[in-house]
Amino acid sequence: MHVIIIGAGEVGVYLAKRLQYEGVDVAMIELDPIKAAKVSNKLDIQVVVGSGSSPVALKEAGIEKADILAAVTQNDEVNLVASLLAKENNVATTVVRVEADELHKKDAANLLQAAGVDILIDPDAETADEILTLIGANGAKEFYQMSASQLIVLGATVTEEAPLAQQALTSIYASADNAFLVGTITRDEKTIIPRGDEKLLPGDHVRVLCQRSDQIRLLQLLGVTAKKARRVMILGGGAVAERLAGRLCSAGIEVTVIEKDSDRADALARRLEKAMVICGDITDTELLLQESVGEADVVIATTGEDASNVLACGFAATEGTHFTVAVIHRLDLLAMVKRFGVDASLSPRKASANAVLRQIRKGNVHSILESDVEIDEFIIGPDSELDRHSLADISLPKNLLIGAVTTRNGISSIANDQTEINAGDTVIVFGTSKAVSRLRPKLGS
Amino acid sequence: MRKLTLRTIAKSKQRPNLILHVLGLTLVLVGGALLLSALVELTVGDTQDWVPLLAIGATSTIVGYFLQEATYISERIARIEVFAAVTISWVVMSLIGSLPYLLTKTFTRFDNALFESISGLSTTGATVLQANPDNPIIFDASKGILLWRSLSQWIGGMGVIVLIVAILPALGNWGMGLLQAEAPGPTGERLTPRVRHTARKLWVFYLGFTVAVSFAYLAAGMDFYEAATHGLTTVSTGGFSIYTKSMGHFDSALIEWIAISAMFIAGASFSLLYKLIFGKPGPLLRSIEFRVYCLVVLVAVSLTFLTAGAQHQTADGLRNAFFSVTSIVSTTGYGTVDFVNDWTFQAQSVLFFLLPLGGMAGSTSGGVKLVRVLTVGSFARREIMNQLHPGLKRPIRIGKIVVDNSVASQVLGFFILTLAIFGGGALLISLSGEPLLTAFSASATSLGNVGPGFEEIGPSNDFTQINPIGRAFSMVAMLLGRLEIYPIIVALTRLPRPSRRLWRRITTSRIQAS
Numbered sequence: 028m029h030v031i032i033i034g035a036g037e038v039g040v041y042l043a044k045r046l047q048y049e050g051v052d053v054a055m056i057e058l059d060p061i062k063a064a065k066v067s068n069k070l071d072i073q074v075v076v077g078s079g080s081s082p083v084a085l086k087e088a089g090i091e092k093a094d095i096l097a098a099v100t101q102n103d104e105v106n107l108v109a110s111l112l113a114k115e116n117n118v119a120t121t122v123v124r125v126e127a128d129e130l131h132k133k134d135a136a137n138l139l140q141a142a143g144v145d146i147l148i149d150p151d152a153e154t155a156d157e158i159l160t161l162i163g164a165n166g167a168k169e170f171y172q173m174s175a176s177q178l179i180v181l182g183a184t185v186t187e188e189a190p191l192a193q194q195a196l197t198s199i200y201a202s203a204d205n206a207f208l209v210g211t212i213t214r215d216e217k218t219i220i221p222r223g224d225e226k227l228l229p230g231d232h233v234r235v236l237c238q239r240s241d242q243i244r245l246l247q248l249l250g251v252t253a254k255k256a257r258r259v260m261i262l263g264g265g266a267v268a269e270r271l272a273g274r275l276c277s278a279g280i281e282v283t284v285i286e287k288d289s290d291r292a293d294a295l296a297r298r299l300e301k302a303m304v305i306c307g308d309i310t311d312t313e314l315l316l317q318e319s320v321g322e323a324d325v326v327i328a329t330t331g332e333d334a335s336n337v338l339a340c341g342f343a344a345t346e347g348t349h350f351t352v353a354v355i356h357r358l359d360l361l362a363m364v365k366r367f368g369v370d371a372s373l374s375p376r377k378a379s380a381n382a383v384l385r386q387i388r389k390g391n392v393h394s395i396l397e398s399d400v401e402i403d404e405f406i407i408g409p410d411s412e413l414d415r416h417s418l419a420d421i422s423l424p425k426n427l428l429i430g431a432v433t434t435r436n437g438i439s440s441i442a443n444d445q446t447e448i449n450a451g452d453t454v455i456v457f458g459t460s461k462a463v464s465r466l467r468p469k470l471g472s
Numbered sequence: 473m474r475k476l477t478l479r480t481i482a483k484s485k486q487r488p489n490l491i492l493h494v495l496g497l498t499l500v501l502v503g504g505a506l507l508l509s510a511l512v513e514l515t516v517g518d519t520q521d522w523v524p525l526l527a528i529g530a531t532s533t534i535v536g537y538f539l540q541e542a543t544y545i546s547e548r549i550a551r552i553e554v555f556a557a558v559t560i561s562w563v564v565m566s567l568i569g570s571l572p573y574l575l576t577k578t579f580t581r582f583d584n585a586l587f588e589s590i591s592g593l594s595t596t597g598a599t600v601l602q603a604n605p606d607n608p609i610i611f612d613a614s615k616g617i618l619l620w621r622s623l624s625q626w627i628g629g630m631g632v633i634v635l636i637v638a639i640l641p642a643l644g645n646w647g648m649g650l651l652q653a654e655a656p657g658p659t660g661e662r663l664t665p666r667v668r669h670t671a672r673k674l675w676v677f678y679l680g681f682t683v684a685v686s687f688a689y690l691a692a693g694m695d696f697y698e699a700a701t702h703g704l705t706t707v708s709t710g711g712f713s714i715y716t717k718s719m720g721h722f723d724s725a726l727i728e729w730i731a732i733s734a735m736f737i738a739g740a741s742f743s744l745l746y747k748l749i750f751g752k753p754g755p756l757l758r759s760i761e762f763r764v765y766c767l768v769v770l771v772a773v774s775l776t777f778l779t780a781g782a783q784h785q786t787a788d789g790l791r792n793a794f795f796s797v798t799s800i801v802s803t804t805g806y807g808t809v810d811f812v813n814d815w816t817f818q819a820q821s822v823l824f825f826l827l828p829l830g831g832m833a834g835s836t837s838g839g840v841k842l843v844r845v846l847t848v849g850s851f852a853r854r855e856i857m858n859q860l861h862p863g864l865k866r867p868i869r870i871g872k873i874v875v876d877n878s879v880a881s882q883v884l885g886f887f888i889l890t891l892a893i894f895g896g897g898a899l900l901i902s903l904s905g906e907p908l909l910t911a912f913s914a915s916a917t918s919l920g921n922v923g924p925g926f927e928e929i930g931p932s933n934d935f936t937q938i939n940p941i942g943r944a945f946s947m948v949a950m951l952l953g954r955l956e957i958y959p960i961i962v963a964l965t966r967l968p969r970p971s972r973r974l975w976r977r978i979t980t981s982r983i984q985a986s
Contacts, residue, residue: 289865292865293867295865296867297867300869303857303864303866304865305861305865306863306865314863317862318861
C-alpha cells in the first residue's frame with residue numbers, strides 16, 4: 028500500500044509514524060525544507076519538498092501508484108487542489124482536512140464532490156465532539172465509542188473509595204460476571220496491558236471495555252463520582268471553543284467563554300447568543316476568580332498555548348472545579364499534564380490522525396497516545412488461524428489482549444477464556460503498536 | 473429663438489439646491505391636496521371655503537413647481553443639507569397648512585390655526601377646533617376644510633419626503649438619508665436594492681391600505697365622505713375625526729372593530745406587512761418587535777378591561793378596552809369612550825404609560841417605538857451584567873439580531889432626548905399653571921403624536937383647555953416627535969450660525985457649470 032501525506036505538520040508526522048508500523052509505504056510532501064529535513068531524519072519515509080498542489084511534487088511522491096492521499100495541511104485550498112489532482116491520477120481514496128466551517132455545510136457537498144473528496148476531516152470539530160462526549164460521560168476521563176454501538180471504552184482513575192481497589196483482575200471479573208475488561212493500566216506514567224493477576228491500586232488510570240448499559244455501574248465500582256454539567260467555562264475562544272459553546276448552549280448549559288483578543292471576543296459574542304463572552308487573559312487568576320471559576324462544573328481550556336491551558340486547568344482544579352479538560356497540541360506533553368490537575372487532555376492532531384488511520388486500516392482505531400498502546404478493531408478473515416478457536420487455546424503476542432468479540436449478527440460480548448472466535452467476527456484488541464503489528468498476520472484477510 | 477417663458481427662465485438658471493428642490497416638491501404636493509379639498513368643497517360643500525382653498529392650493533403648487541424647476545439636486549451634498557431640507561420643508565408645510573384655517577375664518581387666531589395644522593401634519597390629532605354651535609355633533613368647519621384636515625394627516629403619516637424620494641428619478645446616494653430623516657422608526661429597512669423603489673412600494677402599500685380601510689368603513693355603514701376622511705386618518709394613525717365624539721359618533725360595533733384592526737395594522741411595520749401581503753409572512757411573524765407589539769396590546773387590553781370598573785366588564789367594555797388601547801398604542805387617538813371620566817384611575821394609568829410608547833418601527837405610529845424600547849432594554853441588561861463581569865462582551869440584541877453599537881448609541885441618544893424634552897415640557901406646562909397630570913400627558917401625547925391626554929385634555933375635551941404656553945410647546949413637541957427629534961435638533965444647532973456654504977446654498981446662486 029502506498030500512501031501520500033501532504034503537510035509535515037503534527038497531524039501529518041504523527042500519521043506517518045503510525046503508518047510505518049502498519050508496513051505501509053509513505054511519501055510525504057512538505058513545502059518547508061527545514062520541516063521536511065526534520066521529518067526525513069526522524070522517520071523512514073520518502074520526503075518531497077514542494078507544494079501539495081503541485082503536480083510535479085505529487086508525481087515525485089508517486090501519485091500514480093498511490094492508494095490513499097491524505098491532504099492534512101492547514102491550508103484548505105491546497106488540500107482541495109491536492110485531492111483534485113489525486114483523483115485525476117486515479118487515487119482510490121482521498122482524505123482531506125478542511126477547516127472552513129462553510130465547507131462542512133450541506134450546500135458545499137457539490138464542491139467537495141467535484142474536488143474528489145472522499146473523507147473530510149476537521150480537527151477542530153472532531154476535538155469539540157470528543158470534548159462533548161467526555162462531558163456527557165458521567166465523570167469518565169476518556170470515552171471511546173467502538174464500532175459496535177453497545178461497546179465503549181472508558182478511561183478513569185481508580186479512587187481511594189473504589190470498591191475494586193486492591194483486588195486482582197481475575198477476582199473482579201469473576202464477581203462481575205465478566206461484564207467488563209480492563210484493557211490498560213497506567214501507573215507512574217507507564218502504561219501496561221494487564222494480565223489477570225494484576226491488582227488495581229488507587230491512583231491507577233485504567234481503560235475499561237464495557238457494555239454501554241454498564242457504564243454507570245462501572246464508574247461507581249471505580250469510585251468515580253459524576254456531576255451533571257450545568258455550568259461550563261471555556262477558556263480560549265477559537266474554533267473548538269465556538270463549536271463547543273454553541274452545542275452546550277443549545278443543550279441548555281450555562282456557558283462562559285473567556286477570550287483574550289477583543290475583536291475575536293466581540294465576534295464570538297455576536298454569534299453565540301446565549302453564552303457569556305468575556306474578554307480577558309485565561310492565565311490571569313484574578314479574572315478567573317472574578318468569574319468564579321470554582322463554581323463551574325467543567326472547565327475546558329482550548330487556547331493554542333499548551334502551557335496556559337494546563338496552568339488554567341490546574342488553577343481551576345484547586346479552586347474546586349469538578350472536571351477540567353485541556354486541549355494539548357504537543358503530543359509529548361499529553362502524558363504529563365495529569366500531574367497538574369488536568370482531568371482529561373486531548374489533542375486535535377490525535378483526533379484527525381485517528382480519522383485517517385481508521386480509513387487506511389478499514390477498521391476502528393482508537394490509539395492512546397501517551398505511550399504506544401492502542402485500541403483496535405479487526406475483522407477475522409476466513410483463512411485466519413484464530414478461526415473457530417476459543418481464547419484459551421490461542422497464543423497471543425505479548426502485551427496484547429482481546430477485549431470483546433462481536434459476531435456477524437451484531438451480538439457483542441466481553442471476552443473471557445471461553446469466548447470463541449469465528450471468521451467474520453469483529454474483535455477489539457488492546458495492545459502495544461508492536462504487538463498489534465505482530466497480531467495482524469494471524470488475522471487473515 | 474426659444475420662447476421666453478417663466479419656465480425656460482427658471483430652467484436656464486437652474487442651480488444645485490437640495491433644500492429648495494425638496495421644498496418645491498413639498499409645496500406641489502401640499503398644493504395638490506389643497507386643490508382636492510377645494511374641489512370637494514365646491515361639489516359637495518355648502519360654503520364659499522373653496523375660494524381660499526383654491527387660491528392657497530394653486531399658489532403653493534405654482535410656486536413649488538417653479539422652485540423645483542429652478543433647482544436640481546447635485547451629487548455633492550452635505551449631511552446638514554439633508555436635515556435642513558426635511559426640517560425646512562416641514563416648517564413651511566405647517567405654515568401653509570395653517571393658511572386655509574385662517575382664510576376661511578375657521579380660526580381667527582393664528583396660533584390656533586398653526587396648532588391644528590401641525591397637529592394634523594404630525595398625525596397627532598389633538599385639536600383646538602370647536603363644536604358647531606348649531607349642531608354640536610360636528611365641528612365648526614366646512615367639508616372642504618375638514619377634508620384638508622384629514623388629508624394633512626394622511627400626507628404627514630407616510631411622509632412627504634418619502635413620497636418625493638419615491639417619485640423622483642434616480643437620485644444618487646442621498647435618498648436613504650432623506651428617507652431615514654423622515655420615515656418613522658430607526659431602521660431604514662430596504663425592501664429593494666433601490667431606495668426609490670422601496671419608497672414607492674411603501675407609498676403604494678399606504679395608498680392601498682387607505683383605500684381598503686375606507687371601503688371597509690363604507691361597507692360598514694359610513695357615507696362616502698365619512699369613510700374617506702376617517703380612512704385617511706386611521707391609516708396615518710392621525711386620529712382626526714369630523715365628529716366631536718370621534719368614532720363614538722357612529723355607535724356601531726362593526727365600525728369600531730374595523731377601526732381597531734386598522735389601527736393595529738397601522739402600528740405594525742409597513743415593510744414587514746408588505747412582505748406578508750406578497751406571500752412572505754415569516755419576517756413579520758418572526759419579528760420580535762411584532763411579538764412584543766402583540767403582547768403589549770393584549771396585556772394592556774386585559775389590564776384596562778379588568779380594572780376599568782365593574783360596569784365596564786361587558787362585551788361593549790371589552791371592545792372599548794381594545795379600542796382605547798389600540799388607539800393609544802398606534803398613536804391614532806380616536807375615542808369611543810371617555811376614559812378620563814368613565815374609567816378608574818388604574819385603567820387610565822395603563823393608557824398613560826402607553827402614551828409615549830408607540831407601535832413598531834416603520835409604521836405610521838409615533839412615540840419612541842418598541843424597537844427602541846427593546847434596544848434600550850438590551851442595553852440596560854448588558855450594563856447590569858457588566859457590573860458583575862467587567863470584561864463582558866455582549867452585543868445589544870433584538871431577538872437574535874445584533875444591533876450595531878453605532879445604531880444603539882443613536883437610539884440611546886434618542887431616548888435621552890425624548891426624556892429630556894418630555895420632562896422639560898411637562899415642567900414648562902405645569903409651571904404655566906396647568907395641573908400636573910394634564911401637563912405630563914400633554915407633553916407625552918404631543919411628543920408621541922397620540923392626540924388625547926388625561927385630566928383636562930381627555931378624549932371629550934380639546935387642547936383649548938391648555939394655556940397658550942402649553943400649546944406653543946405642544947406644537948414644537950409634535951414636530952419634534954414626528955421627525956424623531958434628530959433632524960430638527962441637528963438643523964437647529966446650525967441655525968444660529970449657519971455655515972456659509974449652507975447659507976449660500978439656500979440663498980445665493982451657483983450657476984451650473986455646463
